[in-house]
Amino acid sequence: MSEIINNREYSVPEQGRRQELLKEIIKELHEGKSVEEVKARFEEAVGDVTVAEISAMEQALMEEEGIPVSEVQRLCSVHTAIFKGSIEEIHRSSKPEEQPGHPVHTFKLENREIERHVNFKLELHKDKFQREDSKEIVYKLVEDLNLLLDIDKHYSRKENLLFPYLERYGIYGPTKVMWGVDDAIRAMIKEVKEKLLSYSGDSADKDTLIIDLERVITEVNEMIFKEENILLPMALEKLTEDEWVKIAEESDEIGYCLVAPKEKWIPDRVPLPFAEEEEAVNGHLPEGLIRFETGIVSVAQMEAIMNHLPVDLTFIDEHDVVRYFSHGKERIFARTKAVIGRTVQNCHPPQSMHIVDKLLADFKSGRKDSEDFWIPFRDKFVYIRYFAIRSDDGKYMGTLEFTQNIAPIQALEGQKRIMS
Numbered sequence: 001m002s003e004i005i006n007n008r009e010y011s012v013p014e015q016g017r018r019q020e021l022l023k024e025i026i027k028e029l030h031e032g033k034s035v036e037e038v039k040a041r042f043e044e045a046v047g048d049v050t051v052a053e054i055s056a057m058e059q060a061l062m063e064e065e066g067i068p069v070s071e072v073q074r075l076c077s078v079h080t081a082i083f084k085g086s087i088e089e090i091h092r093s094s095k096p097e098e099q100p101g102h103p104v105h106t107f108k109l110e111n112r113e114i115e116r117h118v119n120f121k122l123e124l125h126k127d128k129f130q131r132e133d134s135k136e137i138v139y140k141l142v143e144d145l146n147l148l149l150d151i152d153k154h155y156s157r158k159e160n161l162l163f164p165y166l167e168r169y170g171i172y173g174p175t176k177v178m179w180g181v182d183d184a185i186r187a188m189i190k191e192v193k194e195k196l197l198s199y200s201g202d203s204a205d206k207d208t209l210i211i212d213l214e215r216v217i218t219e220v221n222e223m224i225f226k227e228e229n230i231l232l233p234m235a236l237e238k239l240t241e242d243e244w245v246k247i248a249e250e251s252d253e254i255g256y257c258l259v260a261p262k263e264k265w266i267p268d269r270v271p272l273p274f275a276e277e278e279e280a281v282n283g284h285l286p287e288g289l290i291r292f293e294t295g296i297v298s299v300a301q302m303e304a305i306m307n308h309l310p311v312d313l314t315f316i317d318e319h320d321v322v323r324y325f326s327h328g329k330e331r332i333f334a335r336t337k338a339v340i341g342r343t344v345q346n347c348h349p350p351q352s353m354h355i356v357d358k359l360l361a362d363f364k365s366g367r368k369d370s371e372d373f374w375i376p377f378r379d380k381f382v383y384i385r386y387f388a389i390r391s392d393d394g395k396y397m398g399t400l401e402f403t404q405n406i407a408p409i410q411a412l413e414g415q416k417r418i419m420s
Helices: 012-030 035-045 051-063 069-083 103-131 135-148 151-168 173-197 203-238 241-254 274-282 299-308 350-365
Strands: 289-292 295-298 312-317 322-325 370-377 380-390 396-405
Touching (some): 012 035, 103 135, 103 151, 135 203, 151 203, 151 241, 173 203, 295 299, 350 396
Antiparallel strands (some): 312 322, 312 396, 370 380, 380 396
């Protein structure tokens, strides 16, 4: 990819000098210089800039210069205006990202729909509202914003699927900045929609709404530019084909914005899952690791995870033998290691045995998959759930008991949106 971003034309000292110039320009913006002043210096001193340099600059501003993420977010729109037209064209001899179903193809497909929505439909209705603020046009604007809220799926796939892979390559700064701007756009759309719903015809409110709508349109367009000229080229540079395959496979769970890919992306070669790559290198999975379909953890990590869950878990196998229980700090019902290897029938008092047997019989026959109970117990209100655990082909493998004190949850009121 280095040949694509053209870094080879610059020596290491030259790249460092360009990097310093970029930082200086952004700091000048921060100190109050106008965009035009800085833009002129930028074009004279730096010329074309690669996406890798933009990424490195944002990270350096936060890590080396101590500029907070929020400040870089504020500057982001300004320096985007400067970088427009300066980011070099990227040409590829092979372009899997242009194949339908590839995550980058899908992101861009959605962006074209988002552009059409905000630049034509929303813009048109905003102009009509400016001339005549009838109930009908207000309703149309609310509808437009409702549809635009679908952008949450586009941003969520970016944040929850793409960003984690970039962070594996040490790219944290640009993702934090972009996530913050995403959140600001989400909040902006919701806020403008609420204002429209309560609009009563006041002229001052109308002027404010027009400014707000224009800001939504601008910010959404700016984000499209940042994604397609900074984020996606940078991701294409870093991520492997297998990682793109994983992103494509998991995208359905979050969903798509305004338009969905029409087909599944299948690369020319068969990708190896991450765990198989590990095994291919080492011949086997290293001792002490457990491979799941969705990741690899050590036995120690898994035990710690289970013991930190705010619930008590007990598992009995298909022969009703107790095989495992979690050992959290505050178990609700006492368990001792002596129960491991005993049948569950020997762990319950005779007077409740008929309930246990009936429950297990229902699970084994397939008549039920779960059963719930809830009881007051000392100072707690205990929610007890039983689940039949089955293999992929439906074969009964055992029963999981899930016990939780839900009294603190029942006591919740109102809402909590910030950390305390």
